[in-house]
Structure formats: structure tokens, C-alpha cells
Amino acid sequence: MNDTPVQTTNYVADPGRIADLARHIREGELSPADLVRGCLDRIKVTEPAIKAWREVCVDTVVTEAEQRAKEVEGGIVCGPLHGIPVGIKDIIDVAGVPTRCNSLSRAGAAPATADAEIVSALRVAGALILGKTETTEFAYFNPSPARNPHNIEHTPGGSSSGSAAAVAAGTVPAALGTQTMASVNRPAAYCGIAAFKPSTRLFSTFGIEPLSTLYDTVGFYGWSVPDAAAVFDAVCPTHARPGWKELRDSPLTIVALQDPFIEEADDEIKQAVERVAERLAAASHAVEAKHSRVSFNQLYDLHLLTMEYEIGRIQRRLLDEPEGRVGIKLIEAIRRGNKIADSAYLDARRKLDEVRIEFFDAFRGVDAFLWPATPKTAPKGIAWTGEPKFISPWTALGGPVVTMPAGCAADGLPIGCLVTGAPGSDFRFGRIACRIAEAAEAHGTAS
Amino acid sequence: MNDTPVQTTNYVADPGRIADLARHIREGELSPADLVRGCLDRIKVTEPAIKAWREVCVDTVVTEAEQRAKEVEGGIVCGPLHGIPVGIKDIIDVAGVPTRCNSLSRAGAAPATADAEIVSALRVAGALILGKTETTEFAYFNPSPARNPHNIEHTPGGSSSGSAAAVAAGTVPAALGTQTMASVNRPAAYCGIAAFKPSTRLFSTFGIEPLSTLYDTVGFYGWSVPDAAAVFDAVCPTHARPGWKELRDSPLTIVALQDPFIEEADDEIKQAVERVAERLAAASHAVEAKHSRVSFNQLYDLHLLTMEYEIGRIQRRLLDEPEGRVGIKLIEAIRRGNKIADSAYLDARRKLDEVRIEFFDAFRGVDAFLWPATPKTAPKGIAWTGEPKFISPWTALGGPVVTMPAGCAADGLPIGCLVTGAPGSDFRFGRIACRIAEAAEAHGTAS
Incomplete structure (x- = not known):
């Protein structure tokens, strides 16, 4: 080509x-x-x-x-x-x-x-x-x-x-x-x-x-x-698929989650998520801004430690490849991972299990959370694939994470809004996310 | 040693x-x-x-x-x-x-x-x-x-x-x-x-x-x-783990499943499963013998075809091993599997999905099924690991399958009773299976 x-x-x-x-x-x-x-x-x-x-x-x-x-x-x-x-x-x-x-x-x-x-x-x-x-x-x-x-x-x-x-x-x-x-x-x-x-x-x-x-x-x-x-x-x-019941038409309970962690998002991005929240409220859903009791910064750290430990062990054989056959970022991650002790990894997994339970226990009855997908729109150039930190704590929390288009920024690039749910709720959550997308779109949020 | x-x-x-x-x-x-x-x-x-x-x-x-x-x-x-x-x-x-x-x-x-x-x-x-x-x-x-x-x-x-x-x-x-x-x-x-x-x-x-x-x-x-x-x-x-609710103390609904497929079981084994059913009924659980609407013979065939197709593809590299390094039974299964057409495999998976839904739809509200684990007790010698056919249809149905000890046969060898449930019910089913084991054992079924 x-x-x-x-x-x-x-x-x-x-x-x-x-x-x-x-x-x-x-x-x-x-x-x-x-x-x-x-x-x-x-x-x-x-x-x-x-x-x-x-x-x-x-x-x-x-x-x-x-x-x-x-x-x-x-x-x-x-x-x-x-x-x-x-x-x-x-x-x-x-x-x-x-x-x-x-x-x-x-x-x-x-x-x-x-x-x-x-x-x-x-x-x-x-x-x-x-x-x-x-x-x-x-x-x-x-x-x-x-x-x-x-x-x-x-x-x-x-x-x-x-x-x-x-x-x-x-x-x-x-x-x-x-x-x-x-x-x-x-x-x-x-x-x-x-x-x-x-x-x-x-x-x-x-x-x-x-x-x-x-x-x-x-x-x-x-x-x-x-x-x-x-x-x-x-x-x-x-x-x-079990335990899934037909969703009632009644309003959804949605939390626009707050945490110091997302303060570094651009104003345009914060506003786009707020706009989604407003449109959902206008569509008669119960939307409330609430703070997380667990720290997203801690979740981010626990995720990074456990992930790098595993990359180090799982891909260790890549260290034996001739120089230049594997990118240096990956090689460095493998090396960092192998320096993490078994006990630190196991402790972090235990802590993650606790934090996950604490988070979802505090939000029982909530159908979905809103959260900005990224702090900024897509970076210029293709060398850097962009900041993952707003998303990895949700990966660590373990539930379904939907990206919903939420309009464009002044630079013409798209903004994504995360719509997330509790682990295991996937089959029901697919329907919840569709209702949220419909309500947001019906009111013109997505461009 | x-x-x-x-x-x-x-x-x-x-x-x-x-x-x-x-x-x-x-x-x-x-x-x-x-x-x-x-x-x-x-x-x-x-x-x-x-x-x-x-x-x-x-x-x-x-x-x-x-x-x-x-x-x-x-x-x-x-x-x-x-x-x-x-x-x-x-x-x-x-x-x-x-x-x-x-x-x-x-x-x-x-x-x-x-x-x-x-x-x-x-x-x-x-x-x-x-x-x-x-x-x-x-x-x-x-x-x-x-x-x-x-x-x-x-x-x-x-x-x-x-x-x-x-x-x-x-x-x-x-x-x-x-x-x-x-x-x-x-x-x-x-x-x-x-x-x-x-x-x-x-x-x-x-x-x-x-x-x-x-x-x-x-x-x-x-x-x-x-x-x-x-x-x-x-x-x-x-x-x-979601959707699990504390089990009521109320009686369980248990089906002692019947199918022509299990007629080849030894009388001792059939009787051991019947004994479990009787003891569960005596412990006030609702136990009923019912016929399956889906054919266990068909399930067995669908399972075998899809399994061998996959063994053939997934372990194909073993055909390249020097002779004698891989057992002939496995090599033959790989060869058989590779003769199965993609379309036959995909059709069998579709049929299995249908049968699975039909089976569990017909038994909504049933907490567990009873079924003999094997037609006979452990064969003599170690060359033949025994008949899997009573179990593989349950593997294909996809739910949790518990083996519960159910006494011994006249040859002194153990008899197993399967206690099975619906796909995805695992966390709740663990408790159901424990209640069943307790009731069966309290009445002296397990030796």
C-alpha cells in the first residue's frame, strides 16, 4: 500500500x-x-x-x-x-x-x-x-x-x-x-x-x-x-448471563464520581462529563455527584505494581531476545517487574480485593458511574499512546467499563466519557449503558 | 523413591x-x-x-x-x-x-x-x-x-x-x-x-x-x-460472586435426572444414587425423578466432536514430535480432530448452545440435579482411566458439577454421585452442594 x-x-x-x-x-x-x-x-x-x-x-x-x-x-x-x-x-x-x-x-x-x-x-x-x-x-x-x-x-x-x-x-x-x-x-x-x-x-x-x-x-x-x-x-x-432480569423502565441511579485524582483533566473534558450528567438528569435519571471513599491514586499504584510484577514474570523470556528485537519500554517494564518481590505482589492483590469490595459496598444500588476517560484528548504524534491513568483504576476495580463518545474538544478531537459498573453485572450493564447512551445522545451530548 | x-x-x-x-x-x-x-x-x-x-x-x-x-x-x-x-x-x-x-x-x-x-x-x-x-x-x-x-x-x-x-x-x-x-x-x-x-x-x-x-x-x-x-x-x-443471596433454610428442589443414557450403570451405582435421593427426601427436600427433554447421547456426541476438533488444532504441533515422544492415543485424537471440518465444529457449538438453553429452561427453579458419576467403579489396572461418558454431557451443559462420595460398592471401591447446577450459579451452588452433602451424610449414605 x-x-x-x-x-x-x-x-x-x-x-x-x-x-x-x-x-x-x-x-x-x-x-x-x-x-x-x-x-x-x-x-x-x-x-x-x-x-x-x-x-x-x-x-x-x-x-x-x-x-x-x-x-x-x-x-x-x-x-x-x-x-x-x-x-x-x-x-x-x-x-x-x-x-x-x-x-x-x-x-x-x-x-x-x-x-x-x-x-x-x-x-x-x-x-x-x-x-x-x-x-x-x-x-x-x-x-x-x-x-x-x-x-x-x-x-x-x-x-x-x-x-x-x-x-x-x-x-x-x-x-x-x-x-x-x-x-x-x-x-x-x-x-x-x-x-x-x-x-x-x-x-x-x-x-x-x-x-x-x-x-x-x-x-x-x-x-x-x-x-x-x-x-x-x-x-x-x-x-x-444468569440472574439477569429485564430492566425496568424506571429511572437509573447514576453517580458522577468525584476524586482528587481527576483534577488534572482539561476543563473541556470535565465539562463534557458534566454535560452528560445534566442530560441524564434531564432525562429523569437520578444523577448525583459523590466522592469515592477509596483512593483512585492508591488503586492506580496497586494496579501498576501488580501489572509490572506479572509482565516481568510472564514475558521474562523476551529478555533473551537479541538486542533491538523487543522495544526498550517493554524490556524496561520486564526488568522493573522482576525487581518486585513476590510478597509485595501478593500483598497488593490482597489490598486490591479489599478496596474493590469497599468501593462497591459503598455504592450498592448504583446502576452506573460516570468518569472522564482521559485527562486530555489524543496527543499529537504517534510515539506516545497517551495517558492511561484515568482508566487503569477501573480496570483494577474489575467491573465493566464502557467508553461513550461525548462530543469533541476545541481541537476537533473526540472526548470519551466512561460509564462503569460492578464486577459481574455485565449482561445487565450492557442494557444500562445503552439506555445511558440513548439519553445522552437524545439530548445532543455526543457530536 | x-x-x-x-x-x-x-x-x-x-x-x-x-x-x-x-x-x-x-x-x-x-x-x-x-x-x-x-x-x-x-x-x-x-x-x-x-x-x-x-x-x-x-x-x-x-x-x-x-x-x-x-x-x-x-x-x-x-x-x-x-x-x-x-x-x-x-x-x-x-x-x-x-x-x-x-x-x-x-x-x-x-x-x-x-x-x-x-x-x-x-x-x-x-x-x-x-x-x-x-x-x-x-x-x-x-x-x-x-x-x-x-x-x-x-x-x-x-x-x-x-x-x-x-x-x-x-x-x-x-x-x-x-x-x-x-x-x-x-x-x-x-x-x-x-x-x-x-x-x-x-x-x-x-x-x-x-x-x-x-x-x-x-x-x-x-x-x-x-x-x-x-x-x-x-x-x-x-x-x-454477584447476585448471590443467602440461602434460605427452606427445602431444596432436587431432580434425580433420568435418561436412557445412564441405563448401563451397574445396579449398585444406580442404587447408591437412589439412596442419596431417598435420604434427601427424608431430610425434607423436594426430590423428584424426572426425564431430560434433551438427549444425553446427543450431548455426548456434540461434546466429543467439538473437543476433538479443538485438540486437533490446539495441539497440532505435537504431530511434529519424534515418534514415541507423545502417546499414540493423543496423536490419534489430534489426527481425528484435524479431519473434522470447521463448519461441523461451528454447527455443533451452535447446537450445544441451543440444547443448553433448552435443558435449563425446562428445569427453572431446580436447585440441583443428581446423577451417577460413572457407570462402574474404578477399573482394574492403570492402563485405562475409566469411562468418562456419564460426566462429559454435564461438562458440555456448562454448569458446576460436584462429585459427592456416595458409599462403596461390593468390590470395596467408592461410588460417586454427581450433584450439578446451572451455569453461573457457582457461588450459590457451593452452599447448595454442602447442604445436600450434609443431608446425605447425616443419613449415612457416604461411607
């Missing part, structure tokens, strides 16, 4: 809403093959500038799309994502394709022999694997070539940079990312799209390159919150 | 109940170091005949036990398993120890650099890692050297053969196994101990050698049902 950036700065396009696309396909009004060809055409237009895709599985995806089209003609619908193309972050195995993790150490990797379990689950739901999207190296901080479709001079965030950029650029309706610190929710915020990061460790991580397995969690990108939630719903394992 | 079997046929001994041991440790009446030394002494007695342990971590476990003892003296209790020794099936990583999977292909394996996530969770709960227990090769059918403590001429079952035998022989109060087909629940039944296999894929499988990741699930062994449930409780992730 052409390496010269096209001289336009905004590549944002709605690739189509999943519920609509799926219905059109089921009703025979849209051929999955035409949908896929539309994605491939769009990739040709945007990819020279955006560089979101590591590898597009052109041959297999077209064949599979034609198969899905024939099935519809024969009255067969495999599942809720029948014929919907999805992009897969290139730390997640797709059978027949090498998983390169954006690392020179993986340059000669053989094709994966099996799909990651989450990829199998997508296929069971009828989805088509459009290809592999760019990632930071091993989902850590060394950047990918992907750029922000709102302004190619800015980062799309990381680590799931390609997945977020691919959806925001309108090349695919949905994509998979993974989050260890902030790697699903932050790229969504920077790229002005939605993401659904389920409860920490809710999904099997088989076939996903590990970084810190106390946190590594697969997450879902879509243009809107209902899009991201639809992908989650389609692959949610049976054991994560 | 001495390879000549000691001339005794029954090595069964209660290693102590976990709740009691934990309380004695917390209250300073039992030193974790003494408990560990007791385990090591018992291993010396039983191991020449039982061969349950692959490697005992003598040095590290004694040091850690002394550390736990000091902590208690200082008023520190790490968690509910503070000072409790646990055995780890040797397909699960323990940092510093090679994971050999009972395979010649792993003879030169380097020590694992990181604990499996489930092992970390055990350490967070305060447990001590006593060592690695024997497994069938890669948790498939090629047997381990372990023997049944009730009669060393019989198999302890597989694949978690060493873990079940180690607990039954009284060498350790608890152990980890994994189940893909029947590999936790069957060895428990054969060895006359309890097991708690949680909902399929409820726990992270990071650091566990994969076989078929649609099913691979870590499970817990204890002497009694409350022992196994206590280990589950101690490591249950936050997201799997």
Missing part, C-alpha cells in the same frame, strides 16, 4: 450500525459479500493514511461472506452477528494467520493453528474475520503505525490502536481489543467511538498473547454503545 | 477438613509448618505405592509454611486458606518448577517463569504449594503412574489422577485438577473424595496447558464437599 499520507485530516465514517446491518442481512436486503466488499473498498481509501490493519484476510473473508449469503438464501442464520465483519487485534490468534504482536521478535512467527476462543465464539455467532489490526508491541507502550482518523497527526491511543482506528475510519463495524491497563477504553475515547470492556477476566484468554493475566481482558469496539454491547452480547458465555 | 508397591491395599486417610485446619491455624493451635511436615511424612509412607506426586517442593513449601506461621504470630492471616497445603496438577504452571504434562516431549522443559493465574489466586488466599501431582499425558488418556488409594491394583481415574489420589491418600487436604471431559469429577468418584468443577471456563486458564479450550476448566479436590467448595470460594473471582 501507498505510504504517502493522503492530504485530508478527517477519515471518520460510520461503518453502519450492527443491529441494522444484521437485520438487513437476515432479511435478505444486504448481502454479507457486498458488506465485506464495501469494507475492502473503504480500506483502500483510508489505509494509506490510517494504517489500522496489519493484514486483511481478503480471500478467506470474501469466501466466507459468500457462504453466509448462501446460508441466508437457504433460510439459515448462524447467530446475531451473521455476516458482520470484525477486526481482530494482532495479539489474538486467528487460525492460519501469524500473530505478530507488532514485534520484531515475532517476525518469523508461524501461522496460528487454532483460533483464540473469543474468535471461535465470534464465528459461532456468525461473524466474519476481516483481518488483523495493528497493536502496540505485545500490547504494551511501543506504538503501532496506526493513526487517529479524526486527525492523522495524532495517536489513536494504544494498545488496541488499529482496532479503534479501523472502526472509527469506517472500515469495519466492530473490532476486538484487549485491556490490561487502559488499552480498550482509551483508544475508543481518542477515536470518538464506543467500547465495551467486560469484567476483568470474564472471557477466556486462550489464544491471546498474555501481558498481565490478572487484568488481560478482551473488549469490543463499535461505532456506538449499542454496537459495542451487541458484540459483547453475541459472545457472552452462558455462565455470565 | 522405592518402586516396589507396599503390600497393603488401602491407603485412604482423611488429611483433615479445611475449615477446621484453617481455624486451628488462625487461632494458633496448629502451625502451618507442622501441617506441611505431616503431609511430607504421609507422602513418605504412601508414595511408594500410590505415586500421586510428580514433584514435591520440599524446600520452598517448608520455608513458606514457616513464613505463614510467623505471620499468624504477628496477627496476620493472608486469607481463608492461610497455611493450607495444596497439590497442583502438572499441566498447571508453578513458577520455578517445570510443567511436564507427563509427556516425553516435555522432558527438557524449563521451569515456568510465572505462576498460573489460579496458582497466584491460591497464594493470595494464603495457600501453600506442596508440589505437582501426576496427570495423564497433556490431560488426555495416556495414563500416569498414580494408583487408587482404595486399591492400588485399580486406576484412580484421569486425567487429574495424581491430584485425586493425593487427597484420597491423605497426603494433602486439597488439590487442583482440570476437566475437559470428565477429568476432575471422575477421579474424585473413583477415589471416594469430593470435587467441585465450576462452570465451564469460569476461571482464567492462563498458565494451564490447553487441550480443548471450549471446555478446559480448573476444578478443586477436597476430602468432603465442604472442603472442595471452600477452595473454590477462596479463589472465586469477584465477577463470579
Whole structure:
């Protein structure tokens, strides 16, 4: 592909809403093959500038799309994502394709022999694997070539940079990312799209390159919150669905959470979250600003310590790679991690368990929390994937974390609002987040 | 160790109940170091005949036990398993120890650099890692050297053969196994101990050698049902605890499930399950014999097809090993699996999802099901680990599956009764299973 950036700065396009696309396909009004060809055409237009895709599985995806089209003609619908193309972050195995993790150490990797379990689950739901999207190296901080479709001079965030950029650029309706610190929710915020990061460790991580397995969690990108939630719903394992009751139409109880930790957010970003809160209140939901009894700064520290300890142990073999084959940021994290004592790690995990219980016990009956996704909009350049610190404490708290688009800043770049819930509430929370997004959007918050 | 079997046929001994041991440790009446030394002494007695342990971590476990003892003296209790020794099936990583999977292909394996996530969770709960227990090769059918403590001429079952035998022989109060087909629940039944296999894929499988990741699930062994449930409780992730309400004291609704599939069970085994049902009814629980609307034979077939497909893809690299380094049964399963078409696998997964919903929808409000764990008691010899077919349909249904000891047959070997529940009900189900075990035992069912 052409390496010269096209001289336009905004590549944002709605690739189509999943519920609509799926219905059109089921009703025979849209051929999955035409949908896929539309994605491939769009990739040709945007990819020279955006560089979101590591590898597009052109041959297999077209064949599979034609198969899905024939099935519809024969009255067969495999599942809720029948014929919907999805992009897969290139730390997640797709059978027949090498998983390169954006690392020179993986340059000669053989094709994966099996799909990651989450990829199998997508296929069971009828989805088509459009290809592999760019990632930071091993989902850590060394950047990918992907750029922000709102302004190619800015980062799309990381680590799931390609997945977020691919959806925001309108090349695919949905994509998979993974989050260890902030790697699903932050790229969504920077790229002005939605993401659904389920409860920490809710999904099997088989076939996903590990970084810190106390946190590594697969997450879902879509243009809107209902899009991201639809992908989650389609692959949610049976054991994560019980106890869910149809949501009443009654008002939701929402906390706009306050903590000294978020004072460093830009005023524009604070105001965007406040605007969401106001619009939700105007839509008759019970919204209240409340302080957290647990310190987000402490949560951030506990998360960082436990994560680096695990990176050190889990990826220790990367220290044996020849110099230059693994980025220095990752090597340094591995070295830092290996200096952390076992006892410090175990104590931090115990403390985290306590803090998690204390936090959610203090907020029983709360349906969702609002919180800014990032202190600032996407930084300029692609060397720095941006500040993860507003998100990692939520990853540590362990519940579902949704990124909801919340308008744009004066620099034209998107602002993301986090909508979060309690661990294990995922299936119900998907519906809560959709109601919140609807109320916020109905009142014009999202641009 | 001495390879000549000691001339005794029954090595069964209660290693102590976990709740009691934990309380004695917390209250300073039992030193974790003494408990560990007791385990090591018992291993010396039983191991020449039982061969349950692959490697005992003598040095590290004694040091850690002394550390736990000091902590208690200082008023520190790490968690509910503070000072409790646990055995780890040797397909699960323990940092510093090679994971050999009972395979010649792993003879030169380097020590694992990181604990499996489930092992970390055990350490967070305060447990001590006593060592690695024997497994069938890669948790498939090629047997381990372990023997049944009730009669060393019989198999302890597989694949978690060493873990079940180690607990039954009284060498350790608890152990980890994994189940893909029947590999936790069957060895428990054969060895006359309890097991708690949680909902399929409820726990992270990071650091566990994969076989078929649609099913691979870590499970817990204890002497009694409350022992196994206590280990589950101690490591249950936050997201799997919500929605749990204190169980009422009111009677449980229990179905003694009927299906043509179980007609091949020995009369003694059918009668043992009927006896459990009678004793539960006598304890005022509502027990009813009901037929399944879904076919267990179909479930068995769907499970086998999807499992072998995955074994084929996931372990395909084992086909490249020099001849003799991987057992022929596993090689044949990999070859069979690779002949199964992608479409057949995906269709079977879709069908399984349907059947699972149909089954549990038909039994709403049921607290637990009773079912024989195996058609016969443990076979003679150790070449054949026994029939998994009564258990694998439950693995496919996806809910928690408890093995409860239910007396012995005329041959002196134990009979296991399965107590099963709905996917995702695990945390509540642990309490249900304990109530059932209590009622069954109070009436003398378990010997």
C-alpha cells in the first residue's frame, strides 16, 4: 500500500450500525459479500493514511461472506452477528494467520493453528474475520503505525490502536481489543467511538498473547454503545448471563464520581462529563455527584505494581531476545517487574480485593458511574499512546467499563466519557449503558 | 523413591477438613509448618505405592509454611486458606518448577517463569504449594503412574489422577485438577473424595496447558464437599460472586435426572444414587425423578466432536514430535480432530448452545440435579482411566458439577454421585452442594 499520507485530516465514517446491518442481512436486503466488499473498498481509501490493519484476510473473508449469503438464501442464520465483519487485534490468534504482536521478535512467527476462543465464539455467532489490526508491541507502550482518523497527526491511543482506528475510519463495524491497563477504553475515547470492556477476566484468554493475566481482558469496539454491547452480547458465555432480569423502565441511579485524582483533566473534558450528567438528569435519571471513599491514586499504584510484577514474570523470556528485537519500554517494564518481590505482589492483590469490595459496598444500588476517560484528548504524534491513568483504576476495580463518545474538544478531537459498573453485572450493564447512551445522545451530548 | 508397591491395599486417610485446619491455624493451635511436615511424612509412607506426586517442593513449601506461621504470630492471616497445603496438577504452571504434562516431549522443559493465574489466586488466599501431582499425558488418556488409594491394583481415574489420589491418600487436604471431559469429577468418584468443577471456563486458564479450550476448566479436590467448595470460594473471582443471596433454610428442589443414557450403570451405582435421593427426601427436600427433554447421547456426541476438533488444532504441533515422544492415543485424537471440518465444529457449538438453553429452561427453579458419576467403579489396572461418558454431557451443559462420595460398592471401591447446577450459579451452588452433602451424610449414605 501507498505510504504517502493522503492530504485530508478527517477519515471518520460510520461503518453502519450492527443491529441494522444484521437485520438487513437476515432479511435478505444486504448481502454479507457486498458488506465485506464495501469494507475492502473503504480500506483502500483510508489505509494509506490510517494504517489500522496489519493484514486483511481478503480471500478467506470474501469466501466466507459468500457462504453466509448462501446460508441466508437457504433460510439459515448462524447467530446475531451473521455476516458482520470484525477486526481482530494482532495479539489474538486467528487460525492460519501469524500473530505478530507488532514485534520484531515475532517476525518469523508461524501461522496460528487454532483460533483464540473469543474468535471461535465470534464465528459461532456468525461473524466474519476481516483481518488483523495493528497493536502496540505485545500490547504494551511501543506504538503501532496506526493513526487517529479524526486527525492523522495524532495517536489513536494504544494498545488496541488499529482496532479503534479501523472502526472509527469506517472500515469495519466492530473490532476486538484487549485491556490490561487502559488499552480498550482509551483508544475508543481518542477515536470518538464506543467500547465495551467486560469484567476483568470474564472471557477466556486462550489464544491471546498474555501481558498481565490478572487484568488481560478482551473488549469490543463499535461505532456506538449499542454496537459495542451487541458484540459483547453475541459472545457472552452462558455462565455470565444468569440472574439477569429485564430492566425496568424506571429511572437509573447514576453517580458522577468525584476524586482528587481527576483534577488534572482539561476543563473541556470535565465539562463534557458534566454535560452528560445534566442530560441524564434531564432525562429523569437520578444523577448525583459523590466522592469515592477509596483512593483512585492508591488503586492506580496497586494496579501498576501488580501489572509490572506479572509482565516481568510472564514475558521474562523476551529478555533473551537479541538486542533491538523487543522495544526498550517493554524490556524496561520486564526488568522493573522482576525487581518486585513476590510478597509485595501478593500483598497488593490482597489490598486490591479489599478496596474493590469497599468501593462497591459503598455504592450498592448504583446502576452506573460516570468518569472522564482521559485527562486530555489524543496527543499529537504517534510515539506516545497517551495517558492511561484515568482508566487503569477501573480496570483494577474489575467491573465493566464502557467508553461513550461525548462530543469533541476545541481541537476537533473526540472526548470519551466512561460509564462503569460492578464486577459481574455485565449482561445487565450492557442494557444500562445503552439506555445511558440513548439519553445522552437524545439530548445532543455526543457530536 | 522405592518402586516396589507396599503390600497393603488401602491407603485412604482423611488429611483433615479445611475449615477446621484453617481455624486451628488462625487461632494458633496448629502451625502451618507442622501441617506441611505431616503431609511430607504421609507422602513418605504412601508414595511408594500410590505415586500421586510428580514433584514435591520440599524446600520452598517448608520455608513458606514457616513464613505463614510467623505471620499468624504477628496477627496476620493472608486469607481463608492461610497455611493450607495444596497439590497442583502438572499441566498447571508453578513458577520455578517445570510443567511436564507427563509427556516425553516435555522432558527438557524449563521451569515456568510465572505462576498460573489460579496458582497466584491460591497464594493470595494464603495457600501453600506442596508440589505437582501426576496427570495423564497433556490431560488426555495416556495414563500416569498414580494408583487408587482404595486399591492400588485399580486406576484412580484421569486425567487429574495424581491430584485425586493425593487427597484420597491423605497426603494433602486439597488439590487442583482440570476437566475437559470428565477429568476432575471422575477421579474424585473413583477415589471416594469430593470435587467441585465450576462452570465451564469460569476461571482464567492462563498458565494451564490447553487441550480443548471450549471446555478446559480448573476444578478443586477436597476430602468432603465442604472442603472442595471452600477452595473454590477462596479463589472465586469477584465477577463470579454477584447476585448471590443467602440461602434460605427452606427445602431444596432436587431432580434425580433420568435418561436412557445412564441405563448401563451397574445396579449398585444406580442404587447408591437412589439412596442419596431417598435420604434427601427424608431430610425434607423436594426430590423428584424426572426425564431430560434433551438427549444425553446427543450431548455426548456434540461434546466429543467439538473437543476433538479443538485438540486437533490446539495441539497440532505435537504431530511434529519424534515418534514415541507423545502417546499414540493423543496423536490419534489430534489426527481425528484435524479431519473434522470447521463448519461441523461451528454447527455443533451452535447446537450445544441451543440444547443448553433448552435443558435449563425446562428445569427453572431446580436447585440441583443428581446423577451417577460413572457407570462402574474404578477399573482394574492403570492402563485405562475409566469411562468418562456419564460426566462429559454435564461438562458440555456448562454448569458446576460436584462429585459427592456416595458409599462403596461390593468390590470395596467408592461410588460417586454427581450433584450439578446451572451455569453461573457457582457461588450459590457451593452452599447448595454442602447442604445436600450434609443431608446425605447425616443419613449415612457416604461411607
